[in-house]
Amino acid sequence: MEIPFTKMHGLGNNYIYLDLFRFEIKEEMLPRLARAVSDVHTGIGSDGLILIQPSEVADVGMRIFNKDGSEGNTCGNGLRCVAKYVSENNIVSFRKFWIETKANVVEAAVELDENDDIKEITINMGEPRLKREQIPMLGGPASKIIAEPFAVDGQQLQVTAISMGNPHAVFFVDSIEDAPLHELGPVIEKDARFPEGVNVEFVEILSDREMNFRVWERGSGVTEACGTGACAAVVAAILNGFMKKGERICVHLSGGDLFIHWDKQGQVWMTGGAEVIATGVFYLS
Numbered sequence: 001m002e003i004p005f006t007k008m009h010g011l012g013n014n015y016i017y018l019d020l021f022r023f024e025i026k027e028e029m030l031p032r033l034a035r036a037v038s039d040v041h042t043g044i045g046s047d048g049l050i051l052i053q054p055s056e057v058a059d060v061g062m063r064i065f066n067k068d069g070s071e072g073n074t075c076g077n078g079l080r081c082v083a084k085y086v087s088e089n090n091i092v093s094f095r096k097f098w099i100e101t102k103a104n105v106v107e108a109a110v111e112l113d114e115n116d117d118i119k120e121i122t123i124n125m126g127e128p129r130l131k132r133e134q135i136p137m138l139g140g141p142a143s144k145i146i147a148e149p150f151a152v153d154g155q156q157l158q159v160t161a162i163s164m165g166n167p168h169a170v171f172f173v174d175s176i177e178d179a180p181l182h183e184l185g186p187v188i189e190k191d192a193r194f195p196e197g198v199n200v201e202f203v204e205i206l207s208d209r210e211m212n213f214r215v216w217e218r219g220s221g222v223t224e225a226c227g228t229g230a231c232a233a234v235v236a237a238i239l240n241g242f243m244k245k246g247e248r249i250c251v252h253l254s255g256g257d258l259f260i261h262w263d264k265q266g267q268v269w270m271t272g273g274a275e276v277i278a279t280g281v282f283y284l285s
């Protein structure tokens with residue numbers, strides 16, 4: 001089967017995008033296709049698969065499948081790439097429009113440079129969900145999970161759990177270089193206290209407006225960047241008193257910087273870039 005695709009990345013978090021305004025694919029093929037295109041040896045190589053599709057409630061819809069074929073509810077870096085794609089391919093004709101995900105409907109705004117090329121994209125990622133059952137996380141009171149003791153693999157950590165429509169477990173460390181990303185990421189991802197799994201973030205606070213960030217993603221492992229994770233990390237830093245609401249926070253991810261702010265109305269805003277890597281045809285056997 002010949003499948004036309006566009007490969008795009010947001011700070012190195014790269015996906016294979018299918019334009020379902022122009023192409024059709026059977027639902028039951030999607031998990032297998034996500035695994036096939038993601039394989040760096042026998043496929044194209046990516047962190048997963050993203051569908052750009054019509055929506056009945058917004059200007060465009062987005063679905064995301066991780067490298068392992070599991071479907072996520074939303075994707076921050078993916079949303080910026082979708083915004084770029086639909087702007088540059090005349091699927092939308094405004095600079096501000098709405099994108100439907102499984103988690104929510106978000107507002108996207110593209111900013112142009114002096115050559116009318118897209119300079120950066122801002123997404124209103126909506127309100128974080130903080131109650132235990134909204135993460136979801138088992139094993140304690142219904143209240144917010146802020147610096148809660150979290151024993152894992154014989155180590156005593158403290159977890160702050162946030163949902164941006166997808167689950168995130170945030171851990172603050174003294175040095176990002178020493179973060180146990182490969183050692184504990186895969187263990188925490190599948191920990192039974194997170195019945196739907198969890199994205200795992202390690203964060204080093206540099207100042208009241210700057211942090212270092214690394215991520216082990218649910219369903220994809222270590223990625224260069226995670227947009228929803230960066231939002232969750234900033235919300236966690238504010239809940240722990242390291243930062244303040246309303247400030248524009250710079251998050252240093254492996255692949256580059258994202259700017260996040262949690263405004264006084266409770267909305268989390270994410271600003272960053274998006275790039276096209278390649279277009280082509282994938283031959284699914």
Ligand SMILES: N[C@H](CCC[C@H](N)C(=O)O)C(=O)O
Nearest residue numbers: 072075076077166226227228
């Ligand atoms: N692995 C995530 C989906 C991708 C999120 C990430 N790539 C982002 O940019 O937000 C999950 O299963 O919830």
